[in-house]
Amino acid sequence: MKVLVIGGGAREHALCRSLSLDPDVSALYCAPGNAGIAEVAELRPVDALDGAAVAALATELGADLVVVGPEAPLVAGVGDAVRAAGIPVFGPSAEAAQLEGSKAFAKDVMAAAGVPTARSYVCTTPEEVDAALDAFGAPYVVKDDGLAAGKGVVVTEDIEAARAHALACDRVVIEEYLDGPEVSLFAITDGVTVVPLQPAQDFKRALDGDQGPNTGGMGAYSPLPWADPKLVDEVMELVLQPTVDELRRRGTPFSGLLYAGLAITSRGTRVIEFNARFGDPETQVVLARLRTPLASVLLNAANGTLADEPPLVWRDDAAVTVVIASHNYPDTPRTGDPIEGLAEVAAEDAPDAYVLHAGTRREGDAVVSAGGRVLSVTATGSDLAQAREKAYTAVARIRLDGSQHRTDIAAKAAGLG
Ligand code: AMP
Ligand code: GLY
Numbered sequence: 329m330k331v332l333v334i335g336g337g338a339r340e341h342a343l344c345r346s347l348s349l350d351p352d353v354s355a356l357y358c359a360p361g362n363a364g365i366a367e368v369a370e371l372r373p374v375d376a377l378d379g380a381a382v383a384a385l386a387t388e389l390g391a392d393l394v395v396v397g398p399e400a401p402l403v404a405g406v407g408d409a410v411r412a413a414g415i416p417v418f419g420p421s422a423e424a425a426q427l428e429g430s431k432a433f434a435k436d437v438m439a440a441a442g443v444p445t446a447r448s449y450v451c452t453t454p455e456e457v458d459a460a461l462d463a464f465g466a467p468y469v470v471k472d473d474g475l476a477a478g479k480g481v482v483v484t485e486d487i488e489a490a491r492a493h494a495l496a497c498d499r500v501v502i503e504e505y506l507d508g509p510e511v512s513l514f515a516i517t518d519g520v521t522v523v524p525l526q527p528a529q530d531f532k533r534a535l536d537g538d539q540g541p542n543t544g545g546m547g548a549y550s551p552l553p554w555a556d557p558k559l560v561d562e563v564m565e566l567v568l569q570p571t572v573d574e575l576r577r578r579g580t581p582f583s584g585l586l587y588a589g590l591a592i593t594s595r596g597t598r599v600i601e602f603n604a605r606f607g608d609p610e611t612q613v614v615l616a617r618l619r620t621p622l623a624s625v626l627l628n629a630a631n632g633t634l635a636d637e638p639p640l641v642w643r644d645d646a647a648v649t650v651v652i653a654s655h656n657y658p659d660t661p662r663t664g665d666p667i668e669g670l671a672e673v674a675a676e677d678a679p680d681a682y683v684l685h686a687g688t689r690r691e692g693d694a695v696v697s698a699g700g701r702v703l704s705v706t707a708t709g710s711d712l713a714q715a716r717e718k719a720y721t722a723v724a725r726i727r728l729d730g731s732q733h734r735t736d737i738a739a740k741a742a743g744l745g
Contacts, residue, residue: 329352329353329354329392329393329623329627330353330354330355330356330357330389330390330391330392330393331347331353331355331356331357331391331392331393331394331395331623332357332358332359332372332385332386332389332391332393332394332395333347333356333357333358333359333361333365333369333394333395333397334358334359334374334376334382334394334395334396334397334398334401334406335358335376335396335397335398335401336358336359336360336361336362336365336376337362337397337398337608337686337687337699337701338608338609338611338612338651338684338685338686338701338703338704339397339398339605339606339607339608339609339611339612340358340361340362340365340397340398341362341364341365341368341684341685341686342606342611342612342615342616342684342706343395343397343606343611343615343622344356344358344361344365344368344369345368345615345682345684346615346618346621346622347369347395347622347623348368348369349621350621350622350623351621352621352623352624353623355370355389356368356369356370357369357370357371357372357389357391358370358371358372359371359372359373359374359376359382359385360372360373360374360376362685362686362687362688362689362698363685363688363689363690363695364683364684364685364688364695364703365685366690372385372389376398376400376401376406377400377401377404377406378406379401379404379405379406379408379409379410380409382394382401382406382409382410383409383410383412383413383415384413386410386413386415387413387415391415392415392416392627393415393416393417393418393623393626393627393630394407394410394415394416394417394418394419395417395418395419395626396410396417396418396419396584396605397605397606398605399425399428399429399475399603399604399605400475401419402419402420402422402425402428402584402604402605403422403425403426403428403429403475403604404422405421405422406419407419407420407421407422407425407584408421408422416627416630416631417584417630418583418584418585418626418627418629418630419583419584419585419604419605420582420583420584420604421580421581423580424575424580424581424582424583424584424604425604427571427575427582427586427602427603427604428475428587428601428602428603428604428605429474429475429604430473430474431471431472431473431501431601432450432473432499432501434601434602435448435450435501437571437574437575437578438571438599440574441570441571441573441574442570443566443567443570443571443599444566444567444596444597444598444599445598445599445600446469446503446504446505446506446598446600447464447503447504448501448502448503448504449463449501449502449503450473450499450500450501451494451499451500451501451502452498452499452500454495457491457494457495457500457502458491460502461487461490461491461494461502464502464503464504464505466484466485466487466505467483467484467485467505468482468483468484468485468486468487468489468490468502468505469481469482469483469502469503469504469505469506470482470483470484470490470493470494470497470500470501470502471500471501471502471503472493472497472499472500473497473498473499473500473501474498474499480497481542483505483542490502506591506593506598506600507591507593507594508591508592508593508594509529509554509591509592510529510530510532510589510590510591510592510600511527511528511529511552511555511559511589511590511592512527512528512529512530512548512587512588512589512590512607512610513525513527513528513559513560513563513568513587513588513590514528514585514586514587514588514606514607514610514611514614515564515568515572515585515586515587515588516584516585516586516625516626516629516634517568517572517582517583517584517585517586517629517634518583518628518629518630518631518632518633518634518635519572519575519576519581519582519583519632520572520576520581520632520634520635521634521635522564522568522569522572522586523625523634523637523640524560524563524564524568525614525618525640526550526551526560526614526617526618526642527550527551527552527555527559527560528548528549528550528552528607528610528613528614529548529549529550529552529610529738529741530545530547530548530607530609530610531545531546531547531548531734531736531737532545532546533546534546534653534657534658534732534734535734536734536735536736537736541658541659542658543653543657543658543700543701544608544658544700544701545607545608545609545610545651545701546609546650546651546653546733546734546737547609547648547649547650547651547704547733547734547737547738548609548610548612548613548648548649548737549613549646549647549648549649549712549715549716549737549738549741550610550613550614550616550617550646550647551617551646552741553712553741554741555592559592559597562597563588563590563597566597567588567590567597567599568586568588571586571588571602572586582604583629583630583632584604584605584629585603585604585605585606586602586604587602587603587604587605587606587607588602589601589602589603589607608686608701609649609651609704612647612649612684612704612706613647613648613649613706614647616643616645616647616649616706616708617642617643617645617646617647617708618640618641618642618643619640619641619642619643620638620640620641624637625637625640643708644710645708645709645710645715646708646709646710646711646712646714646715647706647707647708647715648706648707648709648712648715648716648718648719648737648738649684649704649705649706649707649719649737650704650705650719650720650723650733650734650737651686651701651703651704651733651734652701652702652703652704652705652723652726652728652731652732652733653700653701653702653731653732653733654687654697654699654700654701654702654728654730654731654732655729655730655731655732656730657700657701657732658700661687661697661699661700662697662730663687663696663697663698663699664696664697664698665696665697665728665729665730665731666691666694666695666696666728666729667688667694667695667696667697667702667703667726667727667728668726668727668728669725669726669727670683670695670726672725673705673722673725673726676722676725677707677718677721677722677725680707680708680709680718681705681706681707681708681718681719681721681722682705682706682707682722683703683704683705683706683722683726684703684704684705684706685702685703686699686701686702686703686704687699687700687701687702687703688702688703697728697731702728702731703726705719705722705723705726706719707719707722711742712738712741712742713742713743713744715738716737716738716739716742716744719737720735
């Protein structure tokens with residue numbers, strides 16, 4: 329099977345790494361990719377948002393499957409363009425991707441499907457904003473309706489900050505604050521059959537102790553030793569299957585990866601958000617634990633034959649990933665700094681720990697930073713404590729001027745504080 333992966337972050341590196349280890353995959357391409365993905369896949373330049381260009385590339389390569397990694401191309405209809413060219417796509421249509429592309433759409437689907445989520449108002453005027461902030465009280469949760477790369481959400485005790493963010497957005501969702509730990513649960517679906525993956529936890533704040541601004545994610549781990557063993561079954565029944573059924577009922581079936589961001593509150597599990605693609609950095613730890621070869625699962629989802637897929641098989645290992653970000657991330661990250669220590673990790677820590685590239689590119693012999701999140705170091709171990717130790721041992725070998733990373737990824741879950 330020839331597979332083309334669209335995107336160029338650590339999530340796509342994790343996907344390409346797994347696909348490159350799958351004996352069913354005879355050729356693997358990634359567009360546009362990054363310096364690390366180039367080691368496991370053949371890179372092709374493409375504008376990932378240009379459906380016609382992606383479809384032409386997939387046709388030229390004779391791809392049997394196209395996997396669209398990030399949300400922006402999905403929302404832009406890249407999956408539809410490739411499907412129209414007769415090539416199976418792992419990833420939803422533009423219409424179904426509105427589940428991520430519009431918070432208001434997601435709320436509407438959840439209401440229709442009876443999926444538990446925060447109570448909310450969609451506001452377009454300052455009067456509506458004030459009324460909604462008043463109705464819920466502090467802490468205030470204010471979400472830009474559209475795609476905002478993890479930066480459209482403000483959670484604050486400060487009503488002026490909440491109001492200012494709301495007024496800066498055209499359309500805003502203001503909702504009830506949900507307390508309790510967060511869980512990311514991914515499911516693969518063909519629009520009918522839903523196959524949940526293992527849950528993970530992401531660390532969204534920039535700094536240790538969940539301080540600092542929201543980011544795209546600074547680290548993740550799986551499994552969740554503290555979670556109720558029935559969590560996955562419960563979320564399947566209350567959230568994932570009803571959402572997939574509702575989108576099919578509307579005539580916009582969702583196929584691809586359905587990502588439920590959940591809060592485990594004292595009043596039960598609630599959906600914080602849906603995403604329409606694999607999460608980053610959770611994918612790095614979830615795929616590190618998946619034993620089943622990935623390609624046929626993704627192809628069956630793309631072809632509507634997921635019911636034929638045997639049950640997924642998981643390793644007993646735990647996995648931890650730690651993101652290394654540039655100087656000044658998430659504000660205005662500095663790029664172009666050389667990254668050193670990659671060869672040492674490959675020599676000393678593989679195969680238990682390895683580097684997945686996010687924002688990197690090659691400059692002559694050097695690999696330099698090219699984005700806010702630069703790379704993520706992923707490690708597996710017999711338990712979370714061991715996986716985390718291996719991950720941080722490898723992190724310590726990476727040298728990138730001004731870089732930052734959290735030192736407390738998975739610490740609490742591993743029983744370390
Ligand atoms: P989202 O982009 O909707 O996932 O929001 C980003 C982050 O903001 C989430 O991971 C949560 O940490 C936080 N957040 C979003 N909605 C809520 C909510 N209703 N209550 C508490 N925290 C929230
Ligand atoms: N880890 C959060 C995201 O992928 O949106």
